[in-house]
Amino acid sequence: MRILFGIVAVLLLGACGDSNEVAENKYTNKLVDERSPYLQQHAHNPVNWYPWGEEALQKAQEENKLLVISVGYSACHWCHVMEHESFSDTAVANLMNEYFVAIKVDREERPDIDDIYMTACHMAGQGSCGWPLNAFALPDGKPIWAGSYFPRDNWMDILKYFRDIYENEPEKAIGFAEELTTGLKETSMIDLHTGDFDFVDAEVDSITQTLLSRIDFQKGGRKGQPKFPLPVVYEYLLKYHGLTGDTESLKAVEVTLDNIAMGGIYDQLGGGFARYSTDALWKVPHFEKMLYDNGQLVSLYSQAYQLLQKPLYEKAVKESLEFVERELQAPDGGFYSSLDADSEGREGAYYIWEKPVIDSILANEKQSEVFADYYEIRERGNWEEGENILFRRKSLEEVASNNDLSESEVATMIDEAREKLHEARQQRERPGLDDKILASWNGLMLKGYIDAYRAFGEDSYLETALKTARFLASEMMDEDHRLVRHHGSDINAFLDDYAFVAQAFGALYEVTFDQQWLDHAKGLTAYAVAHFQDPESGMFYYTSDLDEALVARKMELHDNVIPASNSAFNRNLFYLGSMYSNADWVETSKTNLLSMWKEAAASDFADAYSNWGQLYLEQLYAPYEIAIVGPEAGKLRDAMMANFLPNAHFLGGTSEGELELLKDKLVDSETFIYVCQNKVCKLPVQEVAAALPLMENQ
Numbered sequence: 001m002r003i004l005f006g007i008v009a010v011l012l013l014g015a016c017g018d019s020n021e022v023a024e025n026k027y028t029n030k031l032v033d034e035r036s037p038y039l040q041q042h043a044h045n046p047v048n049w050y051p052w053g054e055e056a057l058q059k060a061q062e063e064n065k066l067l068v069i070s071v072g073y074s075a076c077h078w079c080h081v082m083e084h085e086s087f088s089d090t091a092v093a094n095l096m097n098e099y100f101v102a103i104k105v106d107r108e109e110r111p112d113i114d115d116i117y118m119t120a121c122h123m124a125g126q127g128s129c130g131w132p133l134n135a136f137a138l139p140d141g142k143p144i145w146a147g148s149y150f151p152r153d154n155w156m157d158i159l160k161y162f163r164d165i166y167e168n169e170p171e172k173a174i175g176f177a178e179e180l181t182t183g184l185k186e187t188s189m190i191d192l193h194t195g196d197f198d199f200v201d202a203e204v205d206s207i208t209q210t211l212l213s214r215i216d217f218q219k220g221g222r223k224g225q226p227k228f229p230l231p232v233v234y235e236y237l238l239k240y241h242g243l244t245g246d247t248e249s250l251k252a253v254e255v256t257l258d259n260i261a262m263g264g265i266y267d268q269l270g271g272g273f274a275r276y277s278t279d280a281l282w283k284v285p286h287f288e289k290m291l292y293d294n295g296q297l298v299s300l301y302s303q304a305y306q307l308l309q310k311p312l313y314e315k316a317v318k319e320s321l322e323f324v325e326r327e328l329q330a331p332d333g334g335f336y337s338s339l340d341a342d343s344e345g346r347e348g349a350y351y352i353w354e355k356p357v358i359d360s361i362l363a364n365e366k367q368s369e370v371f372a373d374y375y376e377i378r379e380r381g382n383w384e385e386g387e388n389i390l391f392r393r394k395s396l397e398e399v400a401s402n403n404d405l406s407e408s409e410v411a412t413m414i415d416e417a418r419e420k421l422h423e424a425r426q427q428r429e430r431p432g433l434d435d436k437i438l439a440s441w442n443g444l445m446l447k448g449y450i451d452a453y454r455a456f457g458e459d460s461y462l463e464t465a466l467k468t469a470r471f472l473a474s475e476m477m478d479e480d481h482r483l484v485r486h487h488g489s490d491i492n493a494f495l496d497d498y499a500f501v502a503q504a505f506g507a508l509y510e511v512t513f514d515q516q517w518l519d520h521a522k523g524l525t526a527y528a529v530a531h532f533q534d535p536e537s538g539m540f541y542y543t544s545d546l547d548e549a550l551v552a553r554k555m556e557l558h559d560n561v562i563p564a565s566n567s568a569f570n571r572n573l574f575y576l577g578s579m580y581s582n583a584d585w586v587e588t589s590k591t592n593l594l595s596m597w598k599e600a601a602a603s604d605f606a607d608a609y610s611n612w613g614q615l616y617l618e619q620l621y622a623p624y625e626i627a628i629v630g631p632e633a634g635k636l637r638d639a640m641m642a643n644f645l646p647n648a649h650f651l652g653g654t655s656e657g658e659l660e661l662l663k664d665k666l667v668d669s670e671t672f673i674y675v676c677q678n679k680v681c682k683l684p685v686q687e688v689a690a691a692l693p694l695m696e697n698q
Contacts, residue, residue: 026044026046027044027045027046029042029045030048030049031043031049031051031104032044034051035436035488035489036074036106036109037074037432037433037435038073038076038104038109039051039106041080042087042104045083045088045093046087046090047087047092047093047097048097048102049102052110056101056103057140057141061140064139065099065100065139066099066100066139066163067101067102067135067138067141068096068102068103068134068136069105069135069141070087070102070105070132070134071104071117071131071133072105072131073108073434074337074432074436075288075338075339075340075341076131076288076341077340078130078131078132078149079132080342081149082134082155085151086151086152089152091156092152095160096159099163101139107131107133108434109486109491111494111542112542112543112547112554113550114133116143116184116551116552117137117143117146118146119184119554120145121135121146121147124176124180128148132149133148134148134150134155136162137177138177142178142180142181143181144162144173144176144177144180145176181552187552187554188541188552190599191598192536192537192591193591193594193595193597197591201620203597203616204613204616204617204620207613207616208240208606210603211252211606211607211610212237212248215252215256216255217252218255219281219282220252220255220256220258220260220282221260222607225277225278225279226277227265227276227277227279227280228275228277228561229273229276229293229297231299232296232559232610232614233559233610234253234256235303235610235614236611236617237249237250237252238253238300238304239614239617239646242644242645242647254308257301257304257312257313257316260273260297261316262312262391262393263277263281263282263283263285264277264285264389264391265277265282265283266282266316267289267319267323268375268390268392269351269422269425270326271322271323272289272324272327273289273293274286274287274293275290275293281391283382283389285348285389287347287431288340288341289323289327291324291337291441291444292562293561294320294448295445296444297316298320298321298445298448298449299447299448299452301317302455305455305456306454306644307644314456318456321449321452321464332475333467333468334468334471334472334487335437335442335468336433336434336436336437337436337437338433338434339434341431343432344428344429348389351425352383352389353377353388353390354381354386354387355381355386355388358371358372358377358388361421367417369403370399370405370410371417373399373403374392375388375390375391376388376391376392396410436486436487437476437488438485439483439484439485440493442468442472442501443472443501443502444500446465446468446469446472446501446504449461449462449464449465449468450462450507451507453511457642462511462512466508466512473520475487476493477524481520481524481527482527483524492547493544494544495528495532495541495543495565498524498565498569499565499568499572500568502520502521502524502528502572503568505518505521506575506579509521511641513633513634513637513651513653515657515658515659518579518659522576525572525573525585528540528544531546534555537592537595538588538591538592539555539557541553541554541555542556558608558609559611559612560608563610563611564611566592566596567596567609570588570592570612573586573589574589574590574618577589578623578649579661581679589615590619593615593616593619596612597609600612600613617646618647622678623648623677624645624648624649624676624677624695625648625674625679626648626651626652626674626691627651627652627673627681628671628673628674629653629654629655629662629665629666629671630654630669630670630671630672631654631669633653633654633671634654639688640673643692645695648695660679661679672685673686673688673691675691675695
């Protein structure tokens with residue numbers, strides 16, 4: 001197999017070429033009727049693209065042609081580049097059309113397909129794997145090789161190489177495919193834990209130290225570049241600090257959140273976070289904005305604010321939710337997927353500034369000087385020639401001192417300048433919108449609104465959360481709790497959809513005490529247990545048993561920029577199993593955790609187990625069940641949950657409801673707070689100030 005990879009590596013040394021003969025809408029292919037904005041972007045390429053499905057696979061098998069499977073997403077900059085350079089080029093198209101069956105896949109719509117060929121890329125490739133992802137496969141879909149972006153001439157050479165090898169040495173291509181497919185199936189194999197449940201402090205302390213060893217304590221995030229926010233890592237460290245008092249964990253969270261909020265990865269004018277920073281300073285973003293990042297980061301900043309009360313964190317949450325509502329909220333309550341990195345034909349054009357343009361808009365020399373000092377604006381540019389990214393290094397106090405002004409004067413100047421520039425920016429050509437409404441990402445954003453409501457008590461956050469939840473329940477969920485992947489499609493939802501929507505519905509119950517949301521969380525979880533669980537390992541496949549079979553049925557086990565669907569789902573099993581006294585769910589969650597922990601304890605990449613780590617902490621520090629029952633239940637709940645409580649769950653209402661733990665706790669005309677663990681409750685109290693000391697970690 002190394003011979004193939006070496007040959008392809010040589011082919012990659014070719015020069016970059018330009019596209020030619022582009023004529024808008026001169027061509028139309030099979031993507032023209034697809035709902036995905038990404039697939040629509042390729043609907044008029046001269047390449048005879050097919051969507052993934054029986055028609056394309058049958059054609060490949062009937063004509064004995066290799067598949068070219070190209071995977072990307074709407075906001076992807078390098079996807080646009082390759083589309084312009086190669087897929088709009090008639091010479092490239094003629095080669096692809098004659099010798100291959102070409103399939104386009106939106107990775108957000110079909111993450112199951114993306115995972116197959118991305119894993120194949122990591123197994124087979126030399127160099128980085130990313131998007132666009134371009135895979136070669138046998139007519140039955142078994143991958144031969146995969147790589148990422150290629151300039152036009154390199155891509156032509158690679159196409160010719162695979163054409164020739166399949167025509168002249170098909171047995172070699174088949175051998176590569178069999179080897180890769182075997183490897184794909186092995187990636188989801190896991191050793192089942194047997195025996196007692198044994199949770200040890202030293203185990204979680206060890207993984208925490210591994211995490212901390214990779215933190216950049218000067219600029220936050222992981223050492224080196226690029227830097228991804230990875231919210232689940234810092235949520236774990238925040239929880240670990242809250243339960244153990246470890247100061248290094250809190251320092252890692254604080255330095256990371258401070259630098260992200262002051263960096264170019266955060267939109268200093270319009271709020272919201274870009275996907276990652278290309279440098280080690282959080283300065284230069286990859287400018288696309290994804291719903292899943294913003295949902296998770298709103299949750300993280302809200303939780304950190306509960307503990308640290310930093311105005312910087314409150315500002316990040318407030319402005320990011322304003323961005324989400326302004327740019328990503330659909331009229332019916334769901335949220336769109338993303339904003340493109342590109343506008344005006346290049347990456348970041350919407351967000352960058354030349355200093356003379358800023359000066360002309362502000363039309364106030366002193367205000368321009370202060371703004372330039374505050375956001376590191378340079379005449380020659382702080383990024384590419386003449387262009388500036390807004391980011392911060394100095395405090396308000398430093399800028400005030402530099403400019404012989406009071407802090408309040410500087411703050412007023414900056415606020416006025418930001419408003420003017422934001423208004424001017426909105427007149428520019430806007431980045432493209434991907435208007436898919438994905439269940440899982442909406443679950444993450446819904447959870448963000450709920451966490452923001454807990455931290456800040458802003459009624460509008462709860463109103464938006466309820467609107468989104470009603471949309472998900474009525475428009476994307478059937479009566480039997482089957483979900484669809486995205487609104488308006490018939491694609492079955494995947495495990496992450498069930499995990500994150502159920503998680504959000506459980507959180508919504510806690511801030512409303514409306515039993516329907518907890519029941520929906522239970523129903524979604526029960527449906528997924530029935531259709532996704534592997535009876536041998538106890539873990540959960542990413543696809544349901546109702547879905548078409550791909551070359552391998554895989555499991556998502558490792559946390560990444562989004563927590564693994566298995567770690568999130570098993571946390572739900574533990575939470576809902578505890579709330580509903582379902583011992584089977586609790587035991588499954590614990591068994592699966594310990595099955596994964598063998599691997600986690602031996603790994604140098606603790607980031608990949610940070611959400612599993614939260615579940616481990618929930619075993620070491622049994623969550624408090626805060627039952628609040630009576631006419632003032634909502635008021636006392638809101639006051640209590642405004643605090644940072646890393647291992648507390650709330651239940652209750654003005655009546656006892658249906659949960660076992662609430663039985664016999666209602667007293668006429670009185671409201672009581674019961675602090676319980678493992679369903680054993682301390683004497684009830686009636687004031688938040690009296691309840692908090694009953695929790696050992698407070």
